[in-house]
Amino acid sequence: MIQYLRQSRNSCIITAGAFFPFFRSMYTQMVEVLGGQNGETAQERRFQARIDAAETIEAKDWMPEGYRKTLIRQISQHAHSEIVGQLPEANWITRAPTLQRKAILLAKVQDEAGHGLYLYGAAETLGVSRSQLVDDLLAGKAKYSSIFNYPTLTWADMGAIGWLVDGAAIMNQIPLCRCSYGPYARAMIRICKEENFHQRQGFEIMTILSRGTNAQREMAQDALNRWWWPSLMMFGPPDAESPHTEQSKRWKIKLLTNDELRQRFVDQTAPQADYLGLQIPDPALHGNADTGHYKFGQIDWAEFYNVIKGNGPCNRERLRVRKAAHDDGAWVRAAASEYARKREGLPALEQQI
């Protein structure tokens, strides 16, 4: 695998591993590059020009260390979110109201596992191992989405998660299908197709409940009350307080800012709540005919920061369950590694069969 070892602001060494021996002869040398404006090296300027020209960056291409690190951070957080995100919904698989609902929920939760795997795979192309990423999660060093630290108290929460949480996820992730890093963008295309189904199944649960008995309508309203504000927090802190947005936009790791995506989500979701006959729990929410956007009330950012620091209602429980599942799976990983090791010893022809 290629490793980029940054030496100083204006120089870097690029080494290529055994998989790309020709890189070794071409590039294993100190590459002196001219300092440019804003302290950018010529190599960094060429890289930015590729981004500005909407070229896709691939795993073997040169990239600034900051770009690689930002991608690893974002993609791995995203992968962890998919994996931890299975837990709140898995809580309802055994209690789904019908066999059909159970089958749908089971398929959705399995999809989340698949999304996690595509994303860990995309992160691995950047030279980090999956086991390192998982260790960071279990040690509490890596983040996952704040939204999965809230409890799922009723069946209506399955509807609210699909409608709001997957709805917010799609809003965030559709632009990522056009992000600058090829392996991430391609993983996102596949994920978004499945997220669409997830969002629709959630909205359908909410539709049935909101047209049902009084008790069902109340249950749907209660779920909306609890999931609305945490869903708005999913998009991250306000732009003015987001340390990563500006650089990530420049690198096209993010295509839109946190506030832009949040506004789009509110604009899309408020009319859907009207259609359901449910009340969004925000007295300040109103459509503005002049701007074509909904204005909404103040988000409780103290709650958001508290959750991402590890103090949300379910943070400890989520990590405890995740760690137990990881420990329980140790024998599967050992068996798979042993199987792979034995296969590597087979002649090439047999390996292909």
Ligand code: BYC
């Ligand atoms: N939760 O400068 P900012 C899903 C952190 S999975 C926790 O704006 P960035 C689904 C942020 O990491 C949904 N932490 O950062 C799955 C940073 O901390 P560090 C997951 C958050 O990266 C199963 C700090 O706050 N989606 O939908 O430019 C079932 C400053 O923030 C959160 C993705 O991961 C948060 N909500 O922007 C159903 C999408 N927000 O790292 C559904 C990909 C911010 O410096 N990720 N932080 O310690 C992104 O688009 C971006 O990473 C974010 C944050 C918009 C989330």
